[in-house]
Amino acid sequence: MANNHPIGKPVPRKEGRKKVTGQALYVDDLSFPDMLHGATVRSPVARGKITNISFEGDIPWNEFVTVTAKDIPGANYVALILNDQPYLADGFVNHAEEPVLLLAHKDKYLVEEARRNVRIEIEELPAVFTLEDSLAKKEIVWGEDNVFKKFLVDKGNVDEIWDEADLIVEGEYETGAQEQLYIENNGAIAIANPDEGVTVWGSMQCPYYVHKALVKLFGLADEKIRIIQTETGGGFGGKEEYPSLIAGHAALLAWKSGKPVKIIYDRAEDMVATTKRHPSRTRHKTAVTKDGRLLAVEIDFVIDGGAYCTLSPVVLSRGTIHAAGPYVCPNVRIHSRAVATNVPPHGAFRGFGAPQSIFALERHMDKVARAVGLTPEEFRRRNFIHEGETTATSQMIRERVDMDGLLTRALELSDYHAKRERFARENASSNGGFGTKRGIGFATFMHGAGFTGSGEVYLQSIVSAEATSEGKVRILAASTEIGQGTNTIFSQIASEALGVDFESIEIVQPDTGRVPNSGPTVASRTSMVVGKLVESAVLGLKQTLLGSGLLPQQYNDAEFKKACADYIAKFGSLKTSSTYQPPPNVHWDDEKYQGDAYGAYAWAVYVAEVSFDELTYEARVEDFVAMQEVGRVLNPVLAAGQIEGGVAQAIGFTLFENVVWKDGRMANNQMTNYIIPTPADIPPIRVFFEENPYAYGPGGAKGIGELPMDGAAPAILNAIEDATSVSFNSIPLMPERMITEFS
């Protein structure tokens, strides 16, 4: 049945059939004639000078292709922000598992055995493994002071407030590393030679990031590098910057061998060597009046960036801007730093710094409420931001914001008031035994969509649309489908804008040889920012057809198809492009970190109900309500799927997922002992949307992807405090840590 107005409807996933039948092709499902298998030999220690590399064991080494830093044809760095990360260590290593040498052979079992027989000798140097040691400059391991980046947000003057405030409340909060744990590991296949240039197929979020990096690595012209995204089995940020590395490695081996080379990480390698969420430490100092109004907020936010800069400045930026939350306060100072340690570089992970700083804020808001003698609810209500008020970066909120309404609905839907009272009563009467205590807590927060500040203007994203003579409309964009629904959402937007059948829209596989750069698939920007470009590009097609006189003002599917065919017969082709234009009145000062940080924010209230077992010290989430305003919901099934999946990851972040570090190396790099939530662990996640269409989003949509990562952790810890009366301020909160705290 034709569906010409699919926006707002639960249109099934465009590539769903391929996925449920096993026909979807991921990178490891591809094979080329004569293909070799590549492997990466990595540093056994965290920091030191490479003194010798030897090839040992009973291995036919003459059959192997090997690549070291000396073989790199262009520049030995991963082009991103500071270009400090080498593709292959050249004489010096800065973290455990740093790539030193590459091997390839046609037998993938032999290449694995060979990898174990390369001996890298290193003269070890002192290393730092924690954010505290880095800040204390226990050893200088990066630059002059171990600091990749700092920001200062300064609104009003906090220093004038401390003396006059009724109450000052301080707190310190920590979050740990978290593995993205997409179920498809990182992988790439490359064909590379001086004649044809370099072509890479891979699992990735951002084909043009890989393109940019490989242009530098090979010193080739843009058109000599071609990057093709294969079906991608989850990303969550973990395939934002890292694919530049593995793609480059496969390409270096292909370049030297003259044969196609495939590198697929196994789970252990993916977990031990690739990026994770930045660990963080946040200190809050808050001045309030005795009736609970915020007077001054001072926040010190630090993240551990690992051994190289990679994306840390941008992660830090988002965490910094979100640190003061959806509250209005005349005096705010946020001082933030991303520091270096000798662990593998931390990187993008859904939420991108915001889950860390929001965890701290929303735990701290409960603490301040208690200090003032107000309920967590009443304290927040007295400080919520409204239309016409300004955020920490002095951004005036110009849209309707109803945090009060969201909070009221979320508390009703979760039966918060009745449960809070009942749990308090029951917990009090169960004292003394080994029973179960219950609690309920919540967090209120916002998440900005799109690149920060002027980021979208610098990106200058482009989307093209072309019609075929059969009347199909193809969308050409580098934005990737990684499970979140890009193919479906773009098709819905194009179908709605043209008023043609959803099935007549085709999404072209992201391939830098074919599609324009619509920017990276990150930052909750694909629906809102790139979707808007899809809408403009197809409206351009329609205008062209109308202008040519071949399409009547009112048309049906058959007339649209005929007009496309007639136009192409007459003029040869029909293609239009659309380039990003910022919404009006958006101003951002990159120096002072003041102004309109994001075009739009999603607003949310999440409520968690927990049980706490006094015998096993296990905390379990029993019910979860996720209430949010995300502009217009383009597809209710996909949107709810984003929220449910994000909440599940956030529950893992809070209670399950503990990266165990040993000498700067992840010790539990297996799914056996790094635990993510299973079907048996997840509570009912009940998702609700308020719709408030955003004028500059396609069909009124705002960003949604990262939002659900932000609120669960503080809501759960607030609930655990409600249950136990013990204040935990660090996650992951494992039973072992709770035992220590109780005894």
Place this chain on the structure above:
Amino acid sequence: MLITFNINNESRTVEVFPMARLLDVLREQLHLTGTKEGCGEGECGACTVILDGQIVNSCLVPVAQVNGSNITTIEGVAQQDQLHVVQQAFIDHGGAQCGICTPGMVLAAVDLLNRNPEPSEADIRNGLAGNLCRCTGYMKIFESVVRAYQK
């Protein structure tokens, strides 16, 4: 060694290394790439296949053990163009996102409904507990299973 087994209702004889993982034989020798590798240690369930009526992690099965067996992989779930009700429900109700866990999850759900045509919510959670998904938070997978048996 030479082994013969029945796969997706077709008899196949292949020359194998006896300790090769069933997963590798399926993917590399039979080119049935719908079976995925997620962890290689039996934790994630992405490599789930139905072996003689039982779901197994094919990464943990030495191929020598399947001589004479019946195996169903994701490629054998639909009958020609006719999707299984579980597959259709996964499409209609958001049970698949990135799709990498989907083949294993669909097989686990098919197996569950074969054994228990009207599972409770707890039965569904237990029936799928060996299959990990990082995208969906499982809610839409549970809903897909419920919708499938209601058909």
